[in-house]
Amino acid sequence: MKGYIGKILFVNLTTGHIEDRIIPDQVYEMLLSGVGLGAYVLYNEIPAGADPLGPENVLGFTSGLLTGTGSLMTGRWMVVCKSPLTGGWGDANCGGTLAPAIKQCGYDGIFFSGISEKPVYLLVNNKGPQLKDASHVWGKDATESEEILIAENTFKKRPAAAVIGTAGEKVSLIAGVCNDGGRLAARSGGGAVMGSKRLKGIVLVGSKPIKCHDPQAVKLISQAYANKIRKQNLPGIVKGSFLPVMGKVMGSMKQVAPIDGMMFATMMKKWGTPMSNGMGVTNGDTPIKNWAGSSKDYNRSYYSKINSDYVIKREYRKYHCYSCIVGCGGVCDISDIEQGKFAHTHKPEYETCAVFGPLLMSRNLESIFYINELLNRAGMDSISAGHAIAFAMECYEKGLLTLEDTGGLDLTWGNAGAVIKLVEMMIARQGLGDLLADGVKIAAQKLGSGSDKYAIHAGGQEPGMHDARFDPMMGVHYSVDPTPGRHTIGAAQYYNMTRLWEKVSWAPAVRMYPKNEEYEATDREALKSVAGSCYKQIVDGIGGCLFAQIMGVQHWQAFEWLNAATGWDKTPDEYMLIGRRMQTLRQLFNIKHGVEPKSFKMHPRMAGEPPLKEGPLKGRQVPIEAMMKLHWKHFGWDENTGAPLPETIQQLELDQLLQEG
Amino acid sequence: MNDHSTSFQLLIDQDKGTAMKVKVYAPPFLNGDAIDEMGNLEVPTGATLRDVYKKLQVPLLLRPVLLCSVNYEKSRLDRVLQEGDVISFFFPITGG
Ligand code: SF4
Numbered sequence: 243m244k245g246y247i248g249k250i251l252f253v254n255l256t257t258g259h260i261e262d263r264i265i266p267d268q269v270y271e272m273l274l275s276g277v278g279l280g281a282y283v284l285y286n287e288i289p290a291g292a293d294p295l296g297p298e299n300v301l302g303f304t305s306g307l308l309t310g311t312g313s314l315m316t317g318r319w320m321v322v323c324k325s326p327l328t329g330g331w332g333d334a335n336c337g338g339t340l341a342p343a344i345k346q347c348g349y350d351g352i353f354f355s356g357i358s359e360k361p362v363y364l365l366v367n368n369k370g371p372q373l374k375d376a377s378h379v380w381g382k383d384a385t386e387s388e389e390i391l392i393a394e395n396t397f398k399k400r401p402a403a404a405v406i407g408t409a410g411e412k413v414s415l416i417a418g419v420c421n422d423g424g425r426l427a428a429r430s431g432g433g434a435v436m437g438s439k440r441l442k443g444i445v446l447v448g449s450k451p452i453k454c455h456d457p458q459a460v461k462l463i464s465q466a467y468a469n470k471i472r473k474q475n476l477p478g479i480v481k482g483s484f485l486p487v488m489g490k491v492m493g494s495m496k497q498v499a500p501i502d503g504m505m506f507a508t509m510m511k512k513w514g515t516p517m518s519n520g521m522g523v524t525n526g527d528t529p530i531k532n533w534a535g536s537s538k539d540y541n542r543s544y545y546s547k548i549n550s551d552y553v554i555k556r557e558y559r560k561y562h563c564y565s566c567i568v569g570c571g572g573v574c575d576i577s578d579i580e581q582g583k584f585a586h587t588h589k590p591e592y593e594t595c596a597v598f599g600p601l602l603m604s605r606n607l608e609s610i611f612y613i614n615e616l617l618n619r620a621g622m623d624s625i626s627a628g629h630a631i632a633f634a635m636e637c638y639e640k641g642l643l644t645l646e647d648t649g650g651l652d653l654t655w656g657n658a659g660a661v662i663k664l665v666e667m668m669i670a671r672q673g674l675g676d677l678l679a680d681g682v683k684i685a686a687q688k689l690g691s692g693s694d695k696y697a698i699h700a701g702g703q704e705p706g707m708h709d710a711r712f713d714p715m716m717g718v719h720y721s722v723d724p725t726p727g728r729h730t731i732g733a734a735q736y737y738n739m740t741r742l743w744e745k746v747s748w749a750p751a752v753r754m755y756p757k758n759e760e761y762e763a764t765d766r767e768a769l770k771s772v773a774g775s776c777y778k779q780i781v782d783g784i785g786g787c788l789f790a791q792i793m794g795v796q797h798w799q800a801f802e803w804l805n806a807a808t809g810w811d812k813t814p815d816e817y818m819l820i821g822r823r824m825q826t827l828r829q830l831f832n833i834k835h836g837v838e839p840k841s842f843k844m845h846p847r848m849a850g851e852p853p854l855k856e857g858p859l860k861g862r863q864v865p866i867e868a869m870m871k872l873h874w875k876h877f878g879w880d881e882n883t884g885a886p887l888p889e890t891i892q893q894l895e896l897d898q899l900l901q902e903g
Numbered sequence: 904m905n906d907h908s909t910s911f912q913l914l915i916d917q918d919k920g921t922a923m924k925v926k927v928y929a930p931p932f933l934n935g936d937a938i939d940e941m942g943n944l945e946v947p948t949g950a951t952l953r954d955v956y957k958k959l960q961v962p963l964l965l966r967p968v969l970l971c972s973v974n975y976e977k978s979r980l981d982r983v984l985q986e987g988d989v990i991s992f993f994f995p996i997t998g999g
Contacts, residue, residue, distance in 0.1 A: 473975045480970075488995045495931055500942070502928035502991035504975060509995060521995060735996050744941060751940035754931055 244455035245307050245807040246270050250283065251349045251371055253364060255439050256297055256356030260371050265350065271810070272899060274783030275307035275350045277333050278824040280322030283353055284331075285827060286901045290834050294326035294431075295413060295438040297357045303404065303444060304351035305344040306785015308800075309565070310452035311807040312460040314467055315790035315798065317341045317564030319404075319421075320782065321432035326415045327626075327681055328702040328842075330832035331724040332430030333782070336404075337563025337571070338422035340446070341785050343402035347371075347448030358440040363405075365395060367447040376442035383407045383619035384420035391445050405443030406433045407621030412671050413437045415680040416626035416704075424588045424618030425563075425571075429703065430725055433621050455809035463799050463806065470797060471567050474508040482551030485517060486542075489524035493712075493858035499754040500738035503793035507568055510789055514570035515592035516553040520545040522592070523600055526712040526858035530600045531655060532632035533698050533709070533847045536857025540600045547605035548595055556611065557589055563787065570789060576611045580662075587615035590624075593729075596707035597628025598661065602635060606658035613665050620669040622679075629704035630678035631664055633685060636696040642689065649673040701726030701842030708733065711850045711862040714760050718771045718869045722884070724828035726842040730788050732774030734760050739792045742773050745801060745814040749773040763868035765876070771869075772876045776821030780804075783824060822877070823894040826886045829879065830896070839884025843870065921948045923986040927955065930969070930994040934960040946984065953980040955990055969993055 248267065253260050269282050280302045292298035301323045308316035319341035325332025344352060347366040354364075361380040362373045379387040384407035395401050402421070409417035410433030417433030418426040436442075454460055509517045522528035523537050523545040530540045537545075554572065561571030572589035590610055594617075598610045617624050631653075637643040638653035645652070649667070651660045651674070667675025677685050682704055686697035698704065700720045706729020710717025719731040742749035750769050760767065780800060781791045790798040801814045812820075832839065843866060850863035875881040878890030891897060924943040929935050937958055938944050946954055952973060961969065970993035973982055984990075 470975050473972075477970070485995060491932075492995070497931040499929060499931035499935055501930060501994045501996065502989075505928075505991060505993050506996060508993070517995070739996070741942075753938065753940055754935040 244453050244809050245311055246275050247345055247348060247350045249349055250279070250351040250353060251366070253352070253354045253371070253373070254356045255354055255358040255362070255373075255441060258373055260373070269899065270307065272820065272895065273824055273827065274780065274820060276304050276320050276785055277322065277779065277782035278820070278827070279351050280304045280320060280333065281331070281824060281827045281831060282899060283351065284322055284324065285831050285834065287353075287355065288324055291836060292324060294324045294329065294435060297355065299324045299435055300353055300355045301432065301435045301439065301441070302351050302353040303340070303344060305341040306783065308784040308786070308803055308807055310342045310345050311454040311803070312457055312464055313565070313803040313807065314464050315566050315568070315787040316785045316803070317566065318785045318787055319344065319427070321419050321427040321430070323430065323432050323435040324835065325430040325725065326434050327431040328726060328837070330701070330835055330837035331828045332432060333725055334418060334427035334429040334432050335782060336419070336421060336425050336427035337566070337787065338425045339402045339564050340404050340421050342452070342564055343446035343448060345452045346450050347446050348450045352444060354439055354441055357438065361440045361442050363391060363441065363443040363445060365445045367395065367401075379442055380411060381408065384621045385423050385619050387442060388420065388423065391443055395445050395447060399447050399449065401445045401447040403443055403445045405621075406436045407619055409620040409622040409669055409679070410434060410437035412679070414622060414668070414671065415684065416623045416630070417621050418623050420618065420621045424615070426618065426621065426623065428623035428625065429728060454807050456806045459806035460803060463802050467797055467799070468567050470504055471507055474504055474511060476508045476512050482513065482520070482549045483546070485550060486520035486524045486545060489521035492521075493525035496757055497754050498734070498738065498757050498760070500741065500752050503739040503741075504797060506739065506789070507793060510568050510570045513550040513554055514572060514589055516550045516590065516595055518592045519548045519550050519553065519595050519599070522596060522707070524858070527708055528596045528600050529707060529709045531603050532601060532636045532696060533845075534636075535603070536854050536859065538856040540603060544600070544603070544605040548599045548607050548610070552607055553589065553595065561588065566787065568789065574611065576615065579608045579612050584612070584615045587611055588618060590614040593707050594624040594628070597625055601628055601632050601707065602661060603655035604658045604661060605656070609658035609662055613662060616662075616665055616669065622669060625706060626681050626704040627665060627668060629698055630668065630682050630685060631661055633682045633693070633696050633698070634664065634674065634678060637689065637693050640696070642691050642693050643674070647674060698845045698847060699727060700844040700848070703727035705729065705844065705848060709859065710844060710848045710864055710866075711854070711859040714864040714869065715767065715771050715774070717844055717848060717864050717866055718873055719775065720844045720848065721842050721866055722839070722870050722873050723775070724825070724832050727844070731778050732771055734770070736792045737770050737774045739794055740774070740777065741794045741796060742777055745795050746773060746818050747815050761862065761864060763865045763872055765872060768869070768872035768876045771873050773818070775825055775877075776818045779821040779824035780817055783820070819894070823896060826877070826879070826890060826894055827896060827899075829884070829886055830891070830900070833885050839874070843867065922946065923948050923984075925955065925984050925986070925988045925990055927959070928991045929959055930992050933992070934958070950984050951980065952978055952982045952984065952990070955984070956980065
């Protein structure tokens with residue numbers, strides 16, 4: 243056993259019973275760790291039809307197979323559960339410091355079933371695992387709770403912790419799990435599941451070694467990668483105002499060519515994800531005005547106000563996740579905003595800037611910083627929260643919500659003051675905020691009157707801030723992934739940079755090609771989306787960062803690290819088979835729980851129905867149903883239903899791992 | 904092989920018109936016809952970065968903003984390339 247521990251901790255919160263469980267080597271060889279280990283445990287443990295907020299749901303925290311082995315950018319931890327937002331498979335991942343701590347406590351994952359009578363947290367230290375009373379932090383925000391729990395459990399070594407904020411406690415279905423003072427595993431409603439179990443957090447203090455088969459070989463690969471990253475620095479003359487200009491050029495180009503992923507590192511080092519703030523608007527990547535607007539609406543007078551340089555102007559410290567040498571994060575001073583309510587916040591990600599900027603037609607960057615901290619402390623997913631407000635604004639515009647319904651808030655597009663108030667109401671579950679706190683699908687169901695037209699989601703989850711009409715493959719993943727609406731699974735841009743074809747025999751090679759090809763439902767495009775999906779499972783099995791992944795397999799050498807860390811001697815094709823197996827297992831989870839894959843098809847507006855009349859995406863439409871079918875077919879799933887075919891299950895030997903029921 | 908024999912070999916190679924491959928990541932508005940699926944571009948042994956610019960038809964005006972690097976280091980146009988060198992042009996993408 244190398245790279246992984248071979249053991250999980252299982253806690254029943256109803257009975258208080260805690261036990262170690264040995265996981266056979268075969269599971270790791272077939273599914274890796276991380277999301278794969280999670281899928282193995284949850285598929286077998288959660289009975290069909292279990293209530294996601296009931297005692298039968300199982301919530302897990304897993305680390306990656308490569309975490310702590312000396313490999314780089316492999317320190318992300320995962321939350322897995324049956325999602326209350328989609329009714330199917332749920333996972334979310336996050337950086338920070340929790341992933342190595344899970345392994346240092348002697349586990350690859352920590353799982354919870356049942357519901358505790360009173361609020362508790364799990365402490366794992368040299369005395370072993372124990373459930374402790376959390377009533378003193380229940381009702382406190384995530385950052386404060388984390389600080390308190392860490393302080394009271396710090397003796398020799400500072401613990402790592404993950405907690406929910408008040409959004410999770412109030413079982414908001416768009417609540418996530420927080421660590422490191424406001425970093426979130428935001429998606430899938432994992433925070434709501436944790437709240438429903440009255441589990442406030444986990445606090446880990448371990449010092450067990452993480453074994454690695456060939457540390458020297460791992461180190462050599464890491465050094466080669468680190469040497470390249472270190473050299474990636476943009477000259478000072480490249481300013482944030484230059485990016486929207488480049489975006490315009492990109493958006494107007496008829497051809498696409500794969501670029502060097504290392505160039506992405508240069509931008510990530512300088513700005514982090516807010517590098518896309520203006521560029522995404524001008525090239526068409528950023529959805530505007532609840533996906534119905536364009537850069538003609540959110541024009542220069544708007545996007546210049548959320549310029550990437552203005553974001554990093556407030557950054558006084560860089561932030562790196564464990565084992566990361568890029569450090570796309572940062573800590574920003576916000577002591578001058580809203581009467582200095584908060585001293586600092588994590589640098590808002592592009593997703594947060596875009597969803598509280600262009601999606602709501604707001605150009606108030608200060609409000610975005612403030613909302614970022616409000617949501618981080620509450621532990622609420624900014625992507626979903628912003629979409630819920632966009633939904634409300636469009637309903638208000640169309641007369642489906644009145645001033646009376648909004649509690650006197652004028653929800654005119656761009657009204658940043660009203661947005662702040664509404665965020666606070668969502669966190670407190672007050673008035674209209676209560677309606678919106680479970681995401682747009684449920685809000686539209688409750689509001690009725692045809693409001694579902696304005697509820698932008700895929701399978702119940704609000705999409706990432708990347709437009710499928712700009713990158714149709716993004717839309718495919720929004721619609722076919724067992725956790726729908728996620729922007730982190732795949733896209734043509736990601737595929738082109740990842741360069742899987744350099745190592746995987748069946749991944750289609752990409753040279754320069756006409757942009758229009760991306761809008762056609764072809765076997766070739768489907769093979770690319772399948773390859774992207776399989777590789778992403780590997781990344782989520784090893785604890786990898788998406789941004790490292792898209793730097794390319796020639797730089798971030800996941801396959802080679804895996805062999806060196808485990809002592810396996812697998813080819814990239816064999817690893818991709820593991821990725822296919824992991825993804826198929828996640829899909830089987832959904833089938834077991836009665837989720838129809840077809841129901842995950844993204845909202846028509848996201849596919850260009852009706853088409854936009856202006857801007858870089860003018861007239862663009864995505865034949866999403868045909869694309870979903872081809873993707874399923876090339877996965878070995880039924881092309882009409884999306885259910886994995888019996889022969890695929892057999893070929894992947896999944897029957898060996900699954901218990902009936 | 905000592906230095907003397909290396910340069911001697913280089914002369915023979917150039918004489919014979921021997922080609923070598925360098926890896927090029929070029930943005931879509933350059934002439935990428937000569938780049939194969941693995942991103943390789945064939946150039947004569949002893950070619951310089953300037954020769955690659957010519958082959959890719961890099962417009963003079965764009966040269967300063969494309970921030971070209973060889974093996975991830977800033978390079979002069981007269982740099983003599985070696986087999987397997989990696990030539991990257993800066994071109995942004997949106998992500999995150
Ligand atoms: S690139 Fe950013 S998100 Fe990824 S590991 Fe590094 S700091 Fe974390």
